[in-house]
Amino acid sequence: MPDSPALSMPFNPAGIELDRRQGLSRQLYQALRLRVLDGRLASGTRLPASRDLATALAISRNSVVRAYDQLYAEGFIEGRVGDGTYVAQLPLSAPSAKKLSTKVSTGFSTGLPTALSTILPNLPGVSSSKVIHSGAAQRLENNHLSLPPSGPPKAFRVGVPAFDLFPFEVWAKLNAAFWRKPDLQQLCYGDPAGDARLRGLIAAYLRSSRGMQCSAEQIVITSGAQQGISLCAQLLVEPGDAVGIENPGYRAAGHAFAVAGARLHGVPVDAEGIDCAALAQVGDCRVAYVTPSHQYPTGVVMSLARRLELLAWAERNQGWIIEDDYDGEYRYSGAPLAPLAALDRQGRVLYVGTFGKVAFPALRLGYLVLPTGLVEAFARRRAVDVRHSEVSTQAVMAEFMATGHFQRHIRRMRRAALSRRNTLMAGWPGNIPGVGSLPSVTAGLHMTVAVDSLAREQQLLEQAASVDVEINGLSSYWLPGSSSSPDWRAGLVLGFAAVPENAINAALLRLNRVWRT
Structure with missing residues (x-):
């Protein structure tokens, strides 16, 4: 079957204008992504080889490779072995790219009240039944909100970054400079x-x-x-x-x-x-x-x-x-x-x-x-x-x-989180009964490991707590009354960024000992 006209039409880089004072790979990525979203690059369109596109745009091949890598990661393009790089097939259920405006709407009707609500919970003389829908109140009553743990971070606390690496000295100097000679206008009520x-x-x-x-x-x-x-x-x-x-x-x-x-x-x-x-x-x-x-x-x-x-x-x-x-x-x-x-x-x-x-x-x-x-x-x-x-x-x-x-600190934090993730994965005790294998982790600050039953999950959590290791149970993240089998909802949620590598290794040794006994 011959290719459709849209698929056979070659990609034309004309119209892509890059500001050489800015990041070239980021600009190219954004330009190509926009063309996919607005329909100028249809699904199935073959993209030029990175070297050819670099020549056409008079930029380095590395800039094109980085732009392609990001588009690969986000699913906009796909590689076909021995056949090059193509625009990925977007779902038919997605909004038509040609119908999408390239600007954020500013005049839409929300269909929802924009006035401030006068219904506030826990006001004197106001019944809570008038404030909280009965179903929601029942959920709150049956399932109290667990506050995040306080105190020094432990392995493997969830939701905590490597804040031991924060440049507190820099922050202190900036804070002192602000208060040494504050702008009096900033000390009034603000926006x-x-x-x-x-x-x-x-x-x-x-x-x-x-x-x-x-x-x-x-x-x-x-x-x-x-x-x-x-x-x-x-x-x-x-x-x-x-x-x-x-x-x-x-x-x-x-x-x-x-x-x-x-x-x-x-x-x-x-x-x-x-x-x-x-x-x-x-x-x-x-x-x-x-x-x-x-x-x-x-x-x-x-x-x-x-x-x-x-x-x-x-x-x-x-x-x-x-x-x-x-x-x-x-x-x-x-x-x-x-x-x-x-x-x-x-x-x-x-x-x-x-x-x-x-x-x-x-x-x-x-x-x-x-x-x-x-x-x-x-x-x-x-x-x-x-x-x-x-x-x-x-x-x-x-x-x-x-x-x-800020940008330097983000790069430092990303490197630290990656190192701490690798330390956890390298030292994780293997072949623990009822515990699945570690997943691949490409993002974030935590990972989730499957456990074969809710009873086993609770046992593992209790044993970890007994040796001062903090792990969350996956079962605690489900809504009450979830239709899934309780055993299917079991697992271990492990944060890997909260403490340095030496503390991670020490915690893994304690876990290995207690979980094997």
């Missing part, structure tokens, strides 16, 4: 959306490192990612609304939606991420919470096909996707994957970011990247809750970023 300079620097960082076309005006500073999720729950959910959350997933996010009165629907996660077919079966659901860069806790990286399918779901249902990119900076082959928000052309994704996973958790500094039409409502709601974030922390972080310390 509820956050410090303008910090918002601008965050937007610039996301544009350069994550491929997000966002502006400072779309960003609202928060007290960590959890407050960002809670704001989404407060403003996008009315009592009784259905919300789809990953199952297993980040339980604190589920609690935030439950407090807002949502009916939680656990949506299964498979090897490609959240099951969009199952999500589509949830009636009247218009809000979904996901962790696509590194699913929490399974570690799955959402495929490009699944990302486009999820965006199509949001467009079809005029819904919202809350993307929690809690540890997206940590990828161990190639650059970090572009988030969902970078693929969104309809203004349906609310992006949650945090500094806690690259600095230290006690910093309590995060941010939201919002569709333009939602920024004012979120800023007003935040003004009611806390007025604005603490000023000096924002100012010091802005200076930390502006002077290049």
